[in-house]
Amino acid sequence: MTIENLIKHANTHTGKLAINVHKFGGSSLANSECIERVIDIICRHCQINDIVVVSANGGVTDQLFNLCQLAKDEVDYTEALNNLHFQLKGLIAELLNEQNSSYLTKQLSDDFLQLSDWLANDYKQQRNNILAFGEVWSARLLSAVLNERICPSHALDSRDFIQIASEQEPQVNYDYSRDQFNQLKQTHQLTIATGYIARDVNGQSCTLGRNGSDYSATIMAALTGAANVTLWTDVDGIYSADPRVVPAARKLHRLPNGVARELGRLGNPVLHVNTLKPLEEHATHLHVASSFDSEISGTEIGKFGFLAKQELSVTYSNDVLLVSSEHLSALSKPEAFTRFSPICFDEKQALMVIKQEQQKAVSQWFASKVGDVTFKPVAIIAVVGHKVAERGDVKARFKRALENTRTLDVVSSTSEHSIISVLPDSCSPELTNVVHHEMTKDAKHxxxxxxxxxxxxxxxxxxxxxxxxxxxxxxxxxxxxxxxxxxxxxxxxxxxxxxxxxxxxxxxxxxxxxxxxxxxxxxxxxxxxxxxxxxxxxxxxxxxxxxxxxxxxxxxxxxxxxxxxxxxxxxxxxxxxxxxxxxGNTTVGAGLPINFAINDLRRSGDEVKAISGIFSGTLSWLFEQYDGSVPFSELLTNALSQGLTEPDPREDLSGRDVQRKLLILARLAGFTLSLEDIECQSLVPEQLVSLSTQDFLKQSHLLDELFENQLLQAKSEGKCLRYIAKFEINEDGYQANVGLAFLDTDDAFARLNPCDNIFKIESQWYQDNPLIIRGPGAGRDVTAGGIHSDLVAICEQLSTKQHQVKIKGLNE
Incomplete structure (x- = not known):
């Protein structure tokens, strides 16, 4: 459904559509090609009352940080400023028509005059306003492109409605923010909101930290009661480990909320600790998907059942510190959580593990309260999954995976969803791969x-x-x-x-x-x-x-x-x-390994020269039984009553089933042919072809004379009657046919148990003594067994299959 259709829907129906939030990261908006992909995603996935949250165009925020740093260092930033201006003007010109491009370029020039003034005179006080330009420009441009090409839209600066306590404590005032947003939102227009930025209670511009646009998106979901949030980014989901480090990492298609929060707490590069907070009291599901390949299913985060709860993942960090102090016991566990949200906290051993950026805050607290504290660089490696701290089997496997690794005597966590080991040295890619293999080797669902x-x-x-x-x-x-x-x-x-x-x-x-x-x-x-x-x-x-x-x-x-x-x-x-x-082993021969045999010969380098045999269990039974002592029609009725034929026995007698089976085997042997290339002798007289099944059965006695004559002729030659399929290579290419044949009574095809199939394969390796496969060619047990054989074979293949990980930059 396109945006245009949804506009009509919104204008002509009173029913309210469920709101969804779509967030696009900087890499998804990096250049005109990326933005065209985003436009396509919006057309295919958005509704007119949805919310689109955008980061700054790729690299712009970094350039704004750099400008602030140059101003601080009193280094000439003119060239960097002009380069950024030129880059953004080029992006506008590539995406908009002349009139709209001129309008947006004028707005951009006005912004750069303001930016230049702030950098020269007030960069310290205006730092957040400077950084906010990236998101404002991005939202403005995307909205303009949508208005020109797709649908009505309007750009909103999130600072005009999202209010947080402070930049250090970014809790949202949801009542105020929701009221402000509802006043600003335009009906029947797609809302394009800036990510990353907000205002505090004093009206000052704030940023929400690196990757803060994800947090903005989930804030928007909480404000609007959205059903879903999709983070469109440069990866196609959350993996069981960082796929850049662990090539065997598996995509986690579904993550329970608690597990996702723990991954974010431990520093997952896609999930961030604040992102999930606004969704804790809502039924909103969070999706992570790739804007570079939007057709690939991503990862969904929400409330799930048993299978999702069995998933395990492995994460690590080399940017953590071990805090030691004899006074650490003065910091109670609840107080530690409130103040520092430590990765690990062990009251008995007086140890705490924190992120490196927390060192200053922890040091100041100890200095003001209790005394000395020491910090030691360490690393962590963790297995994360639903309530793994309660699963003895997971703990045992984790310890076994680390048995040849030097670890500190801390294997604990502040969460029920993780088990963490603290390492005195950096966690190497080799160790991460070993642990991931041990923890997830049987986890492909x-x-x-x-x-x-x-x-x-x-x-x-x-x-x-x-x-x-x-x-x-x-x-x-x-x-x-x-x-x-x-x-x-x-x-x-x-x-x-x-x-x-x-x-x-x-x-x-x-x-x-x-x-x-x-x-x-x-x-x-x-x-x-x-x-x-x-x-x-x-x-x-x-x-x-x-x-x-x-x-x-x-x-x-x-x-x-x-x-x-x-x-x-x-x-x-x-x-x-x-x-x-x-x-499709059971397409021919029920559970007999004929497909396997032909595939194996070809894979081994052999060449099949001929395939022949009796491929129909029904016709095998009929001709093994038919000796002229009872009419053929009576025998056919008997077979029908035993369930040996199709409900309409003409399906068997027509030879079409055998014809299809011969075609399947010939194709498996590497030959290109169609059904029409196989001559097929039908055993159904012309006058019985068009009758209903009931009428055919009533007149099946008309078959008797035909088959009696064939049987008498075969006996006169000392032979027996069988229905044979045959494919063979000859000077003209190949010959293929199915039909009645007179066989010597000692022929391999003439000495079968009723319902047996038999296949004879002649090849480069099996010339003088052909390969023969014989056995029951019908029956529920053998056919079901053949399907199970295929299931095992397919799972064995899939156990070694590796999916390509879709990461922007890694696959280019």
């Missing part, structure tokens, strides 16, 4: 959605609990979705496999493709696997959407794998492009 809840789907689910216990690679597999043709049960905290069908019966709701794809696109798992046990061609058409989202597919469904050459090649290319794994 894989969601599984099962589509198709018939006999095989039920059996797959019944096997799942024991499979998870037996196979360590499935330890973090979670059943999260069940789909029938019309109803769906999706539970992000997992569905018990043992109770799955009962839960589905009670809780499943109607769904359509749009709802399904919306959920799958925003799934909160490291990986997602869709297990397609449907016979539906319509559902197979969703594979393209799945692969575009990097979702993996286990397909017992033959439609996609036997689709047109162009479509099939497009699917395989799309899967490869997006890192999706597509397995």
């Amino acid at each position: 894989i969601g599984v959605v099962v589509a198709g809840l018939g006999n095989i789907g039920e059996r797959f689910l019944s096997l799942l609990p024991n499979q998870i216990k037996r196979q360590s690679v499935l330890e973090n597999v979670h059943l999260v979705g069940l789909l029938s043709s019309k109803k769906a049960l999706i539970n992000t905290d997992g569905i018990s496999p043992k109770q799955a069908l009962l839960q589905f019966e009670k809780q499943a709701k109607d769904y359509d493709e749009t709802l399904l794809l919306t959920w799958l696109k925003n799934h909160p798992y490291d990986e997602l696997i869709v297990v397609d046990i449907t016979p539906s061609e319509t559902f197979s058409l969703l594979y393209r959407e799945f692969f575009q989202q990097g979702i993996h597919v286990i397909g017992a469904n033959k439609w996609a794998a036997s689709s047109s050459t162009e479509y099939y090649n497009g699917l395989t290319a799309l899967a490869e492009q997006n890192g999706s794994v597509w397995l």
Whole structure:
């Protein structure tokens, strides 16, 4: 939905839309290309009554700091001032038409006259006003571009409505601030507010510290009761460790509020300690996403269930001090928290760990109250997760990870959501990687959605609990979705496999493709696997959407794998492009490892020359049983009653199923062909093709003479009757066909158990003595087992898969 549509919605409906806050950091607004991306994000993600909070354009605040420093040092700043002015004028000219550019450039020139005067005469008193220019310019420019191209908008200087106690104590006066904002906000216009800046109770300009725009965004959410805050930045989420240091770091798709606050307290480079404070009394969810790749799902912070609470992350800091004093006991634990918010505080050992920037305040307090204090540079490394301080297993693993590392005798925290070890030396990248590996090596969570809840789907689910216990690679597999043709049960905290069908019966709701794809696109798992046990061609058409989202597919469904050459090649290319794994062992041969064998031969360097066999369990049973003693139609009715055929037996007799299976195997062997390239002999007489299923069964006796004649001819040659599929390379390229064949009675294809499939592979390595795979080609147990084989295989592949971390600058 575009902004224009939302304007119409807002003007013609009385219902109030939920407010969302979108904050864009400096790197997201660094140049005209970045701002164009921001405009696109606003068009696709914003509503007209949303709030957009902006930082200064990338690098501008640093330049303003530098100008203040040059003025302080009495160094000529003329060139630096002119360069900044030139840079900003160029940005305006790139983004606006001539008329609007002229207007905004005039405002900018007036600001630079004021800036020049302050730097020359009053830079100390006006320092915060000087620094505030960056956000004012950024908001003004973005609002002008939106007004020119997209929708009505207005820029607000947050100093005109956000009031805090002081710069040192930035608590917000929410009642006053909310009242002021409501007076300034314009209806049916998108609000562009400055981040980073506010005023204190005396009316003086204040800054909210580095990365203060994030704090501004959550303040805005608290003022407006916003449903969501999105921090659009240069990273695509919060990771289990700093991905610049730990390449194996995993994105944490969902973080409980308490865990996020603890990460911020310990110095996470994306989450800051003040950012989450305004949301503590609200149900607002915080999102971290990348403006450089807005289609990638980021991290959501809020109230979640079991799975999110199992996530662990590792963080460290080399910028901390160990405070020691024999008088430290005079500082009670509550008082320590109130005054200094220490990282660690151990009353028994008279030790406290603080951030380096707190040294002056701590030193002054001790000097005025109790006496001497010493400071020693140290480092910390911490494991953070929901109530990890209460989890003995996490503590044990953490200590084991540090057993070869010199540590101080402090492994504690002031929070239930972290366990901290204090190190006498800097925390090295090597140690961080070791600890991260030990703490998170089994933590990749894989969601599984099962589509198709018939006999095989039920059996797959019944096997799942024991499979998870037996196979360590499935330890973090979670059943999260069940789909029938019309109803769906999706539970992000997992569905018990043992109770799955009962839960589905009670809780499943109607769904359509749009709802399904919306959920799958925003799934909160490291990986997602869709297990397609449907016979539906319509559902197979969703594979393209799945692969575009990097979702993996286990397909017992033959439609996609036997689709047109162009479509099939497009699917395989799309899967490869997006890192999706597509397995379909059970499309041919139920649980028999025929797909695996062909893939393994090709991967090993062999070349398949021919594939042949009996691929239909139904036709295998019919021709193993058919000896002429009973009419073929009677045998067919018997097979139908046992559930050995499709509900309409013509699906089996037509040969189309066998034709599709041969196509799938030939493609796996590396050949490019379509269904039309395979000759198919149908066993359904023309006069029975167009009848209803009921009428066909009534007239199935018309099959008897046809099959009796074929059987008599085969016997006259001392042979037996079988339905064979065959693909082979010849001088003209290849030949492929499925149909009736007369075989010698000692042929490998002639001596099968009823319902068996048999596959013969001839290759460069298997010429004189072909590779033969034989066994049951149908049945709920073997088919469900084959799907589980694919699940294990896919999870083994995913266990070593590394996602590219999206960080501006790191990936360029």
